[in-house]
Amino acid sequence: MTPLKYGNLQLKNNLVAAPLAGISNRAYRVLCKRYGAGLTYVEMLKVESFLHHNRKTMTLKYYREDERPVGIQFAGNNPAWLAEACRMAQDEGYDTVDFNMGCPVPKIGKCGAGSALMAYPERAAKCMEAMVSAVSIPVTVKIRAGVNDNCMNFLDIGRMAQDSGMVAITIHPRTRAQSFTGLANHALTGELKAALSIPVIASGDVKEPEDALRVFSQSNCDGIMIGRGCWGRPWLFREIDETLAHGRVVTETPDALERLAVLREHFEMLLESFDARRASQVVRRYATWYIKDIPGSAQFRALMTRVDSREEFHEVLDEVTEHFERAVGIPEDEFVGRRPMLATA
Numbered sequence: 001m002t003p004l005k006y007g008n009l010q011l012k013n014n015l016v017a018a019p020l021a022g023i024s025n026r027a028y029r030v031l032c033k034r035y036g037a038g039l040t041y042v043e044m045l046k047v048e049s050f051l052h053h054n055r056k057t058m059t060l061k062y063y064r065e066d067e068r069p070v071g072i073q074f075a076g077n078n079p080a081w082l083a084e085a086c087r088m089a090q091d092e093g094y095d096t097v098d099f100n101m102g103c104p105v106p107k108i109g110k111c112g113a114g115s116a117l118m119a120y121p122e123r124a125a126k127c128m129e130a131m132v133s134a135v136s137i138p139v140t141v142k143i144r145a146g147v148n149d150n151c152m153n154f155l156d157i158g159r160m161a162q163d164s165g166m167v168a169i170t171i172h173p174r175t176r177a178q179s180f181t182g183l184a185n186h187a188l189t190g191e192l193k194a195a196l197s198i199p200v201i202a203s204g205d206v207k208e209p210e211d212a213l214r215v216f217s218q219s220n221c222d223g224i225m226i227g228r229g230c231w232g233r234p235w236l237f238r239e240i241d242e243t244l245a246h247g248r249v250v251t252e253t254p255d256a257l258e259r260l261a262v263l264r265e266h267f268e269m270l271l272e273s274f275d276a277r278r279a280s281q282v283v284r285r286y287a288t289w290y291i292k293d294i295p296g297s298a299q300f301r302a303l304m305t306r307v308d309s310r311e312e313f314h315e316v317l318d319e320v321t322e323h324f325e326r327a328v329g330i331p332e333d334e335f336v337g338r339r340p341m342l343a344t345a
Ligand SMILES: Cc1cc2nc3c(=O)[nH]c(=O)nc-3n(C[C@H](O)[C@H](O)[C@H](O)COP(=O)(O)O)c2cc1C
Pocket: 018, 019, 020, 021, 022, 023, 043, 044, 073, 100, 102, 103, 142, 172, 203, 204, 205, 206, 225, 226, 227, 228, 229
């Protein structure tokens, strides 16, 4: 399979980690990349917040060189502002910019942005043209199937995107009205792929390597974007990559102890972006994802959702780790994975 190319940006494979508001912070992106994502995105930003440099935006858009290639995503409906934001993003060194026409949340929709903009194709086209002509880095767009069952205009918007110079398009084939209910209909992804010559990336409900194989063969898409499927298991990217290359997962799926070690590292990386108290609050949701598939972990989940300091996080994680070390019979002094990190706690 030919690796994805966004204009002049060559990716190492066909797998993209989705931009996720409230989730795709630096720690998350670094782990997605380490385990095989070919491209990651910082969290979606409202174009106004980005232009006005508000304090929260400064944290959200923080990335480091070792993350490359890294993209940024804007939601908005003002062509001039979007163009200016693209120029700033280019100056700030982002490798690519995505335009969000998929977000269904009211906070974005009431500003006429996100998937709400799909109801106004002419305005959408002006935004896309302004963004593309403002910069030399690749500009892409992410859309939904349409606004609702009576307005499934993904093909029209897709053609407009291509005509405006967008170098790739991602489709999450649910309507705005569906939000996250039902299933992503990747037959629609296939229709979009057949109608366009730019790369088409499929987003929605890829949770296992088999889902990726099914979506690729059903839609003939060029790449897959993964959101919820890799929460607490960033190695899903590697497993899909291996399945595409060899027809099966080659590297063993991390066991309980390795998952817990990755969670500990995830927390340490959150400390690069947040103070210790905030990091321990932010880590709660990730922690429950990392441990939810571990048999016998239910008793620890509630503890994880209450951690409120760096010390508490390490205490709870030590307890969970010791529980599973005993379960797999590893002698205490032979398991070194967590000691160096504990020393810094
Ligand atoms: C909590 C959450 C936040 C999201 N934030 C964004 C976002 O900022 N930008 C975006 O384009 N899509 C966003 N999405 C949509 C995902 O990128 C993706 O299209 C959707 O979840 C379907 O893919 P999945 O089944 O792999 O999660 C978000 C989804 C969720 C659940």
